[in-house]
Amino acid sequence: MIVRILGEGQYSVGDTATAELNRLDADLEKAVNSGDEAAFATALRALLDQVRAQGAPLPSDRLEPSDLILPDPDSSMDDVRKMLADDGLIPG
Amino acid sequence: MATKKLMKGTAARMGVMKRVSLVFKAKANKALDKMEDPRETLDYSYQRQLELLTKVRRGVADVATSRKRVELQMNQLQQQANKLEDQARKALGMGREDLARAALERKASAQSQLNDLQAQYASLQAEEEKLTVASQRLQAKVDAFRTRKETIKATYTAAEAQTRINEAFSGISEEMGDVGMAIQRAEDKTAQMQARAGAIDELMASGALDDAVGGQRDDIQNELDMMAASSDVERELSRLKGEISASAPKQLEGGANGNSQEQAQRPAGQQQSGPYAPPPPQAQTQPASIPATSDLPAEPQDGEGP
Numbered sequence: 001m002i003v004r005i006l007g008e009g010q011y012s013v014g015d016t017a018t019a020e021l022n023r024l025d026a027d028l029e030k031a032v033n034s035g036d037e038a039a040f041a042t043a044l045r046a047l048l049d050q051v052r053a054q055g056a057p058l059p060s061d062r063l064e065p066s067d068l069i070l071p072d073p074d075s076s077m078d079d080v081r082k083m084l085a086d087d088g089l090i091p092g
Numbered sequence: 093m094a095t096k097k098l099m100k101g102t103a104a105r106m107g108v109m110k111r112v113s114l115v116f117k118a119k120a121n122k123a124l125d126k127m128e129d130p131r132e133t134l135d136y137s138y139q140r141q142l143e144l145l146t147k148v149r150r151g152v153a154d155v156a157t158s159r160k161r162v163e164l165q166m167n168q169l170q171q172q173a174n175k176l177e178d179q180a181r182k183a184l185g186m187g188r189e190d191l192a193r194a195a196l197e198r199k200a201s202a203q204s205q206l207n208d209l210q211a212q213y214a215s216l217q218a219e220e221e222k223l224t225v226a227s228q229r230l231q232a233k234v235d236a237f238r239t240r241k242e243t244i245k246a247t248y249t250a251a252e253a254q255t256r257i258n259e260a261f262s263g264i265s266e267e268m269g270d271v272g273m274a275i276q277r278a279e280d281k282t283a284q285m286q287a288r289a290g291a292i293d294e295l296m297a298s299g300a301l302d303d304a305v306g307g308q309r310d311d312i313q314n315e316l317d318m319m320a321a322s323s324d325v326e327r328e329l330s331r332l333k334g335e336i337s338a339s340a341p342k343q344l345e346g347g348a349n350g351n352s353q354e355q356a357q358r359p360a361g362q363q364q365s366g367p368y369a370p371p372p373p374q375a376q377t378q379p380a381s382i383p384a385t386s387d388l389p390a391e392p393q394d395g396e397g398p
Contacts, residue, residue, distance in 0.1 A: 003109075004113075004266065004270065006112075006270050006273065006274075007222060007226070007270065007273070007274050009225075009229060021109070022107065025107040025108055025109045025110075026107065028107075028108045028109075029107055029108050032108060047109075059232075060228070060229045060232035060233065061232045061233065061235065061236040062236070062263075063233055063236045063237055063240060063259075063260055063263035063264060064259075064263045065117070065120075065259070065262040065263050065266055066113055066116075066266060067113065068109040068110060068112075068113050069109060069112040069113035069116055069266070070108075070109055070112065071108070071112060080108065080112075083112060083115060084108075084111050084112065084115065
């Protein structure tokens, strides 16, 4: 499974990590829905750390779409909301 | 088909990771759907990739320019802070605690601007590094895409090529979306910084920053200068006084001994013997006795002619 952290690059993550990633992602989703910025930041960091810990960076010259894409570490909740609301944040 | 299936699954679960990736996929699909011949997509996309690459490099340069400008301003503010501390020290040395306090207050506000700029400097530096890495990664992907593009065009018919193209295209378009967002963010940050830096430059040029940092235009320095000037006068005065009081007792002493007259006359006597007549300028009139003339027969002829 390939996971991209925006602004950072892609990681190849083993399928065994999926359950844990989904759990952390659910936390993140909960934080977004409840509008809790602090919880959002914590959940995002936990999720990204997990990807980095479990995954191996994909070589730059590999051209593969990601199965999952994660916001970059500096994103605010607002950034993520905007990204999800429409495609306005992604140029081209 | 795979995308549709994924879409259904995520719509039900609504995880952030999947929703973000769906946004990217939707974008790629939209662009793909526009193309008549899928192979055209490859060339078109490649052009866009090259454009984006140029844009990223320009972005890196812009951030670097902005960073250097902040660096320059930080140096100026640092100099200002140093100058104010120096003034405070001088003021204290002159016993003017009020002036020293004023200078230190201004130093504090220069320092706080400096700290603010330092934080922004760090964030620009981080942005620059990120973009540099992004630019290298994009370059590698674009190279990979070009290779794959040529293979696809050479090997597959339009119909066969479709799947391969979709793979290559969604891989690169995701990267382009990612990098595009990074550039957007860097541009925003750079624009903010430049507006700010421009404002600070203007303030510095107008001397108004001295107001912000240092109240009225260097009144502390003026006062220190005045004090220094008046203390110079005092010092001169006391030096002169010292000279006078040092020479006065000598004369009294000399007068008491009675030797002073003799001493005073001696230079006068020397002066008298001084202006004696200078020695007669014998050597200057080259005497004809020099026999060298015999070596030059033409000269005596000239002299003897008349």
